[in-house]
Amino acid sequence: MEIDKITQGVLNVIDNGTFKQEGAYNLRYNGQPLCHGDSEHIKIKSKTDKNGIDVYIDGNTKGEQVHIPVVVTASGMTDIVYNDFYIADGADVVIVAGCGIHNAGCDNARHDGIHSFHVGKGANVRYEEKHYGEGDGTGERILNPVTKIYMEEDSVFTLDTAQIKGVDSSVRETEITMGAGAKLFVTERLMTHDHQNAVSNMEIQMNGEGSSAKIASRSVAKGQSSQTFHPKAIGNAACHAHVQCDSIIMDKAEVCSIPEINARHIDASIIHEAAIGRINNEQLIKLRTLGMTEEEAEAVIVDAFLD
Amino acid sequence: MLQVKNLSYEVIENGQKLKIIDDISFDVADGELLVITGPNGGGKSTMASLLMGIKPQTAGQIILDGEDITNYDIDHRAKAGLGFAFQQPPRFKGMTVKHLIQLSSGGELSEDESCQLLSNVGLCAREYLERQVDASLSGGEMKRIEIATAFSKPHKLCIFDEPEAGIDLWSFSMLVQQFEEIHKAKKESIIIISHQERIIQMADRIMVIRDGRIQQMGTKEEVMPMLLEDDGDAGCKYMKH
Numbered sequence: 001m002e003i004d005k006i007t008q009g010v011l012n013v014i015d016n017g018t019f020k021q022e023g024a025y026n027l028r029y030n031g032q033p034l035c036h037g038d039s040e041h042i043k044i045k046s047k048t049d050k051n052g053i054d055v056y057i058d059g060n061t062k063g064e065q066v067h068i069p070v071v072v073t074a075s076g077m078t079d080i081v082y083n084d085f086y087i088a089d090g091a092d093v094v095i096v097a098g099c100g101i102h103n104a105g106c107d108n109a110r111h112d113g114i115h116s117f118h119v120g121k122g123a124n125v126r127y128e129e130k131h132y133g134e135g136d137g138t139g140e141r142i143l144n145p146v147t148k149i150y151m152e153e154d155s156v157f158t159l160d161t162a163q164i165k166g167v168d169s170s171v172r173e174t175e176i177t178m179g180a181g182a183k184l185f186v187t188e189r190l191m192t193h194d195h196q197n198a199v200s201n202m203e204i205q206m207n208g209e210g211s212s213a214k215i216a217s218r219s220v221a222k223g224q225s226s227q228t229f230h231p232k233a234i235g236n237a238a239c240h241a242h243v244q245c246d247s248i249i250m251d252k253a254e255v256c257s258i259p260e261i262n263a264r265h266i267d268a269s270i271i272h273e274a275a276i277g278r279i280n281n282e283q284l285i286k287l288r289t290l291g292m293t294e295e296e297a298e299a300v301i302v303d304a305f306l307d
Numbered sequence: 308m309l310q311v312k313n314l315s316y317e318v319i320e321n322g323q324k325l326k327i328i329d330d331i332s333f334d335v336a337d338g339e340l341l342v343i344t345g346p347n348g349g350g351k352s353t354m355a356s357l358l359m360g361i362k363p364q365t366a367g368q369i370i371l372d373g374e375d376i377t378n379y380d381i382d383h384r385a386k387a388g389l390g391f392a393f394q395q396p397p398r399f400k401g402m403t404v405k406h407l408i409q410l411s412s413g414g415e416l417s418e419d420e421s422c423q424l425l426s427n428v429g430l431c432a433r434e435y436l437e438r439q440v441d442a443s444l445s446g447g448e449m450k451r452i453e454i455a456t457a458f459s460k461p462h463k464l465c466i467f468d469e470p471e472a473g474i475d476l477w478s479f480s481m482l483v484q485q486f487e488e489i490h491k492a493k494k495e496s497i498i499i500i501s502h503q504e505r506i507i508q509m510a511d512r513i514m515v516i517r518d519g520r521i522q523q524m525g526t527k528e529e530v531m532p533m534l535l536e537d538d539g540d541a542g543c544k545y546m547k548h
Contacts, residue, residue, distance in 0.1 A: 218400075289385050291382050
């Protein structure tokens with residue numbers, strides 16, 4: 001299937017330039033599945049009752065990748081998609097699910113990706129999600145992801161999300177339920193600029209004994225943008241969680257971090273750290289002594305912080 | 308060659324002008340190692356900051372290899388050939404040691420070259436390359452990485468502000484060796500702010516700054532006797548052995 005230049009450009013950003021029509025993949029374009037493929041261990045089925053796909057990852061999957069990018073280029077479109085992932089016991093898989101909007105029109109373009117992950121015992125999943133907006137239209141680029149993760153015993157889930165730039169409005173809802181011995185690693189990176197607005201709500205229910213979660217959120221707010229973080233870790237069993245939110249605030253932006261930790265078991269150990277601040281002047285000076293202008297130094301600091 | 312002419316730095320404190328650096332002039336020849344020492348609060352680090360443009364001079368002139376850099380800002384002075392190693396280097400969340408060294412070198416360094424720079428300052432190189440330059444590193448590790456960044460490319464003149472502070476004796480010996488090698492090669496001029504006798508002993512010339520003025524400047528033979536004096540009035544009990 002031939003992919004047009006704009007779509008390919010967006011894919012290069014959201015899929016690290018690695019998207020290929022081979023192995024297990026599904027490219028969704030302007031609300032329709034454009035092309036898809038299965039592999040020996042990963043099967044993708046279109047839903048019959050609503051938009052979206054079911055992805056079945058069998059227990060013999062070892063280190064394989066499945067790419068399910070979404071591109072919206074139609075101004076005025078609202079695309080809602082339901083993707084469900086069934087990861088069998090012992091599987092080891094990387095899921096790459098970027099979403100990009102190119103809006104050259106005056107109407108809003110919106111994508112709501114509602115994803116659920118059913119992670120079997122001992123399975124190891126890495127889920128990468130990049131959100132990106134571009135286009136010179138006046139219409140907004142809106143992304144509202146919902147991610148639900150159900151982790152069985154001794155499973156490992158690494159959630160790596162990044163909102164790179166160009167997304168005018170985003171409300172992210174993440175719910176995670178963890179069984180015994182399950183391990184969760186979340187890295188959330190977010191950049192907002194101009195008048196953009198981003199909200200990220202996350203609730204982690206640690207129900208199983210020995211479960212652990214490490215959440216690291218890093219964000220940069222520029223211009224007159226605003227961000228709100230509300231991570232909530234609930235320990236219902238002997239468990240351990242560490243939640244860390246760091247934000248760099250610039251210009252006239254606003255960042256609000258609302259940590260919530262809730263221990264409902266005597267052996268639940270939950271830590272939260274949050275910091276919001278401007279770029280440190282000493283960092284700027286150090287990089288300027290290496291020959292960078294203030295603007296170059298600022299860009300290096302922001303890029304490294306979000307990398 | 309660096310020429311510093313009538314350099315001054317004043318601040319206003321409680322409505323009064325306070326001279327932190329008061330009309331200081333000196334030269335540093337090509338390949339020369341100048342150690343600046345003196346009591347705490349005497350103006351040594353301020354002098355280093357003035358040379359790099361981190362603080363703006365109130366008066367005076369700074370000339371590097373015939374180029375008047377007095378009105379250059381920090382990055383222009385760096386491009387003109389000045390290097391600087393901070394006494395307390397800043398941390399960068401998210402930035403790896405490897406990335407910082409690459410930025411400092413101003414070009415592409417191979418992994419082996421980056422490792423060598425770290426080894427030269429006493430760090431077990433490879434295990435540090437992917438570490439972040441953040442609070443996970445100790446003060447001593449930060450300091451050694453800072454010095455490695457200063458060594459990552461040649462400068463016309465490089466300024467080290469108390470390089471010995473916060474590092475262990477073994478690393479300090481390696482550091483002294485590094486300074487000796489650079490000094491021997493005579494490829495760049497070095498200014499080191501230091502209280503350490505071993506570093507002071509390496510100097511071609513020593514400058515003693517006290518109360519913002521040059522108290523004494525000369526060769527080791529000329530200055531060391533004063534530094535070794537135990538006379539409280541001379542205020543010279545600030546050298547560490």
